Amino acid sequence: MLEKTFDPQSVEPRLYAAWEASGAFKPAEDPNAEPFVIVIPPPNVTGSLHIGHALNNTLQDVLTRFHRMRGKAALWLPGTDHAGIATQMVVERQLAAAGNIGRRDMGREAFVDKVWEWKAESGGAITNQLRRLGASCDWSRERFTLDEGLSAAVRKVFVQLYKQNLLYRDKRLVNWDPQFQTAISDLEVEQKEVDGAYWHFAYPLADGVTYQHPIAFDEDGKATEFETRDYIVVATTRPETMLGDTGVAVHPDDERYKGLVGKFVTLPIVGRRIPIVADDYADPTKGSGAVKITPAHDFNDFGVGKRAGLEAINILTVEAKLNDSVPAEYVGMDRFVARKAIVARAEEEGWLKEIEKTKHMVPHGDRSGVVIEPFLTDQWYVDAKTLAQPALKAVETGETVFEPKHWEKTYFEWLRNIEPWCVSRQLWWGHRIPAWFGPEGSIFVEESEEAAYAAARAQFGADVQLTQDEDVLDTWFSSALWPFSTLGWPEKTSDLERFYPTSTLVTGFDIIFFWVARMMMMGIHFMGEAPFKQVFINALVRDEKGAKMSKSKGNVMDPLILIDELGCDAVRFTLTAMSGQARDIKLSKQRIEGYRNFGTKLWNASRFAQMNECVRVEGFDPATVEQPINKWIRGETVKTVAEATKALEAPSFDEAAGALYRFVWNVFCDWYLELAKPILNGDDAAAKAETRATAAWALDVILKLLHPVMPFITEELWEKTAEFGPARETMLISAKWPELPADWIDAEAEAEIGWLVETVGEIRSIRAEMNVPPSAKPGLTIVGAGPETKARLARHRDLLLTLARLDAVREADAAPAGSAPVVMGEATGALGVAEFIDVAAEKARLTKDIAGHAGEIEKVNKKLGNPDFLARAKEEVVEENRERLAEAEAAKAKLEAALSRLESVG
RNA sequence: GGGCAGUUAGCUCAGCGGUAGAGCGUCUCGUUUACACCGAGAGGGUCGGGGGUUCGAUCCCCUCACUGCCCACCA
Numbered sequence: 001m002l003e004k005t006f007d008p009q010s011v012e013p014r015l016y017a018a019w020e021a022s023g024a025f026k027p028a029e030d031p032n033a034e035p036f037v038i039v040i041p042p043p044n045v046t047g048s049l050h051i052g053h054a055l056n057n058t059l060q061d062v063l064t065r066f067h068r069m070r071g072k073a074a075l076w077l078p079g080t081d082h083a084g085i086a087t088q089m090v091v092e093r094q095l096a097a098a099g100n101i102g103r104r105d106m107g108r109e110a111f112v113d114k115v116w117e118w119k120a121e122s123g124g125a126i127t128n129q130l131r132r133l134g135a136s137c138d139w140s141r142e143r144f145t146l147d148e149g150l151s152a153a154v155r156k157v158f159v160q161l162y163k164q165n166l167l168y169r170d171k172r173l174v175n176w177d178p179q180f181q182t183a184i185s186d187l188e189v190e191q192k193e194v195d196g197a198y199w200h201f202a203y204p205l206a207d208g209v210t211y212q213h214p215i216a217f218d219e220d221g222k223a224t225e226f227e228t229r230d231y232i233v234v235a236t237t238r239p240e241t242m243l244g245d246t247g248v249a250v251h252p253d254d255e256r257y258k259g260l261v262g263k264f265v266t267l268p269i270v271g272r273r274i275p276i277v278a279d280d281y282a283d284p285t286k287g288s289g290a291v292k293i294t295p296a297h298d299f300n301d302f303g304v305g306k307r308a309g310l311e312a313i314n315i316l317t318v319e320a321k322l323n324d325s326v327p328a329e330y331v332g333m334d335r336f337v338a339r340k341a342i343v344a345r346a347e348e349e350g351w352l353k354e355i356e357k358t359k360h361m362v363p364h365g366d367r368s369g370v371v372i373e374p375f376l377t378d379q380w381y382v383d384a385k386t387l388a389q390p391a392l393k394a395v396e397t398g399e400t401v402f403e404p405k406h407w408e409k410t411y412f413e414w415l416r417n418i419e420p421w422c423v424s425r426q427l428w429w430g431h432r433i434p435a436w437f438g439p440e441g442s443i444f445v446e447e448s449e450e451a452a453y454a455a456a457r458a459q460f461g462a463d464v465q466l467t468q469d470e471d472v473l474d475t476w477f478s479s480a481l482w483p484f485s486t487l488g489w490p491e492k493t494s495d496l497e498r499f500y501p502t503s504t505l506v507t508g509f510d511i512i513f514f515w516v517a518r519m520m521m522m523g524i525h526f527m528g529e530a531p532f533k534q535v536f537i538n539a540l541v542r543d544e545k546g547a548k549m550s551k552s553k554g555n556v557m558d559p560l561i562l563i564d565e566l567g568c569d570a571v572r573f574t575l576t577a578m579s580g581q582a583r584d585i586k587l588s589k590q591r592i593e594g595y596r597n598f599g600t601k602l603w604n605a606s607r608f609a610q611m612n613e614c615v616r617v618e619g620f621d622p623a624t625v626e627q628p629i630n631k632w633i634r635g636e637t638v639k640t641v642a643e644a645t646k647a648l649e650a651p652s653f654d655e656a657a658g659a660l661y662r663f664v665w666n667v668f669c670d671w672y673l674e675l676a677k678p679i680l681n682g683d684d685a686a687a688k689a690e691t692r693a694t695a696a697w698a699l700d701v702i703l704k705l706l707h708p709v710m711p712f713i714t715e716e717l718w719e720k721t722a723e724f725g726p727a728r729e730t731m732l733i734s735a736k737w738p739e740l741p742a743d744w745i746d747a748e749a750e751a752e753i754g755w756l757v758e759t760v761g762e763i764r765s766i767r768a769e770m771n772v773p774p775s776a777k778p779g780l781t782i783v784g785a786g787p788e789t790k791a792r793l794a795r796h797r798d799l800l801l802t803l804a805r806l807d808a809v810r811e812a813d814a815a816p817a818g819s820a821p822v823v824m825g826e827a828t829g830a831l832g833v834a835e836f837i838d839v840a841a842e843k844a845r846l847t848k849d850i851a852g853h854a855g856e857i858e859k860v861n862k863k864l865g866n867p868d869f870l871a872r873a874k875e876e877v878v879e880e881n882r883e884r885l886a887e888a889e890a891a892k893a894k895l896e897a898a899l900s901r902l903e904s905v906g
Numbered sequence: 907g908g909g910c911a912g913u914u915a916g917c918u919c920a921g922c923g924g925u926a927g928a929g930c931g932u933c934u935c936g937u938u939u940a941c942a943c944c945g946a947g948a949g950g951g952u953c954g955g956g957g958g959u960u961c962g963a964u965c966c967c968c969u970c971a972c973u974g975c976c977c978a979c980c981a
Contacts, residue, residue: 608940
């Protein structure tokens with residue numbers, strides 16, 4: 001017997017272990033089974049499961065379980081990401097906390113060993129948490145981005161891209177993170193608004209040059225007054241960079257400065273003589289129109305410098321302190337200290353002309369949070385522009401489809417404006433770059449040290465000394481290979497053959513650029529085919545007020561705690577139901593409780609079925625049922641299967657969840673079980689047996705349909721309900737998804753039960769409005785019943801009596817006095833509630849109802865009176881309106897008759 | 907500055923040419939032997955504003971307003 005409530009805590013671990021042990025997580029061996037493949041977005045190995053993961057992985061599991069049940073060879077391939085900076089940071093912090101020596105003192109090899117040690121101890125946390133979520137991943141295929149095979153794939157890709165000239169080494173400005181002392185890619189830079197200022201500096205003109213600077217203008221903006229200046233004003237938000245200035249730029253068409261182009265200024269403090277150059281970059285409308293040029297520390301200035309042939313002087317160290325290219329007093333000074341010092345000096349020496357307070361966007365490292373410096377270094381770059389073209393085409397042609405579709409625009413926008421991808425990082429934890437430096441600036445890029453030495457020997461005709469590049473690759477470089485490297489590439493494995501390209505990628509929009517686009521580029525380049533057929537972008541989970549969850553705000557909802565408190569199924573159902581497409585998910589605990597209640601409802605419905613001996617019957621064929629309620633629930637079940645299947649195929653998770661919720665609660669529990677009660681408690685043995693079998697059958701279908709979303713409670717019920725019936729052939733996880741014939745929908749039964757439901761609803765409504773106490777059992781008198789209604793009454797008298805709490809149902813020629821009208825198709829019911837009728841209130845009620853129908857009639861009449869409508873609208877729409885009119889008129893007439901009776905009485 | 911979303915009941919959202927919906931919350935009633943994590947009922951909306959297309963617009967088009975996000979931007 002089922003216990004009174006479902007106990008997730010005890011059931012979940014047991015069932016998960018049973019599933020895994022059964023081998024159900026592995027794809028079917030059957031070579032004819034169509035594959036369905038998802039590669040997991042590998043969580044950081046340092047990570048722990050947050051609510052975003054819970055959503056993302058729930059959806060993947062729903063899909064995997066659904067397709068598995070449909071008989072596909074379903075593979076959900078799990079794994080984790082080594083997460084270069086993040087992991088190195090975590091381990092460094094731990095070492096520091098434990099009082100260990102720092103990374104640099106420890107040395108590279110020892111440090112990397114420490115990270116591996118840490119990974120062995122704590123790296124599995126997140127995969128265990130995925131198990132708590134019920135994730136049916138094939139753990140036998142689990143991968144790690146830094147494992148042996150994936151590292152080989154990374155080397156191969158690097159070498160091949162290099163040899164195809166799609167990857168190269170270049171000296172240019174990068175985004176430099178002074179905290180981690182590494183280059184980072186454009187995507188790892190976050191623009192944040194900060195308080196700042198424009199400091200206007202007067203740079204003295206060299207060689208005694210002066211010019212006339214306009215200071216007053218007429219209405220047309222023409223200069224009317226000038227002053228003689230021996231300096232030129234430039235503005236900057238970063239005063240400290242002036243120590244690296246090698247020029248001043250003005251716009252070639254700027255009348256004010258035309259005469260100054262080719263002249264020089266003397267850079268204050270430094271005393272360097274630097275030219276005034278003409279360049280389109282200088283915007284006459286901004287600041288003074290003249291701009292200082294620091295080629296080594298500004299992306300725009302770098303371009304100007306190149307065009308004008310200005311020297312790029314690097315004035316910073318890797319820690320963003322001033323280096324020895326600046327006057328001695330500033331060497332070693334922090335960049336922000338230097339900023340203050342230089343402003344102070346400018347003021348003191350009189351060349352600070354103005355301070356303009358402003359807010360502006362400043363680049364910060366997304367991990368370190370410190371201000372990023374443009375920094376001139378040698379780095380490795382991927383020619384993303386070239387690789388992007390086929391990736392664009394794959395989405396343009398529909399080889400890969402985004403869902404929701406509008407994310408394609410975001411994808412296009414980025415790929416069409418893509419910049420070279422800086423892939424080298426000055427870190428230790430990651431894939432070491434397979435490049436070796438030799439004599440005379442030679443570089444050998446090979447998959448192994450031996451191959452590099454061999455290549456060097458071939459080039460120099462003798463053995464030479466090589467040094468491997470110290471740097472590692474951007475974490476996203478290996479992630480970009482994930483859909484094929486995890487399947488065994490570059491080996492030609494059977495998995496690769498069978499499971500590439502994958503079916504659906506489920507991920508968040510925040511990594512469309514970081515990950516999705518790059519997988520598309522690499523997948524197409526190396527496999528010749530886009531890595532996914534569909535990219536499903538899931539929403540972002542926020543707190544109930546719509547704020548992003550963050551530890552500092554204290555609004556984080558821990559999915560594991562929620563699972564402990566409310567059960568995994570409730571959390572999963574909530575996330576599934578709320579994953580409507582274009583939006584943020586505002587999650588509240590209350591919402592999860594609601595779906596926990598849904599699970600309890602299902603549990604109790606099963607208990608009810610069990611108490612009433614609704615046991616599965618071997619060989620039961622729902623096609624043969626005769627009772628109207630059984631025909632009806634059979635049809636409703638068919639419709640729900642169709643709805644759920646269609647929704648999960650799309651996938652529209654929220655629609656699937658909604659359809660199942662409504663069916664289980666509002667159809668099966670609220671009506672079917674109630675309608676079944678009189679039969680189950682009655683004496684008609686055949687009807688009773690049929691109803692028991694039908695209920696058990698429908699419940700089985702429900703368990704199957706709900707299983708992808710609520711795997712635990714359904715599996716438990718699947719097991720428990722087998723206690724009395726025939727044994728189950730498989731666990732529910734391996735059961736077959738229902739496919740039911742459409743002709744099991746019986747229009748007649750549907751109409752009949754619909755009529756019953758409406759009648760009961762109307763009587764209940766009248767009772768409540770008239771405050772008829774539940775204990776009172778009025779009689780119902782039917783007037784004007786046709787043969788169909790008579791037949792229905794005969795069949796469902798008991799149901800009417802029970803569900804509407806009536807004393808008797810009888811037929812008569814006229815409604816008795818003091819009754820309330822119930823519209824029942826062509827017939828009129830008269831509810832004998834004389835003792836409860838407040839005549840005035842009842843009159844008001846009827847008048848209001850009549851007015852409602854009158855409004856409807858007027859509206860429809862207006863439509864039907866429009867010749868254009870009759871001529872142009874679809875026939876069925878016209879017909880529908882005619883029916884509506886007839887129904888409204890009939891109902892109105894009945895209510896009017898009742899009203900007039902009431903008036904004659906009172 | 908460029909782009910993308912969104913604006914529907916108190917809240918969260920679905921609907922996306924043909925009678926405005928759900929969940930939660932609110933109010934009323936209820937110990938009817940599956941379930942109070944429940945049942946029955948009720949109230950609540952000129953579908954952001956303005957144009958247009960159409961027989962018909964919450965839905966399609968244009969436009970405006972507001973909100974959110976992404977990208978770019980340190981004179």
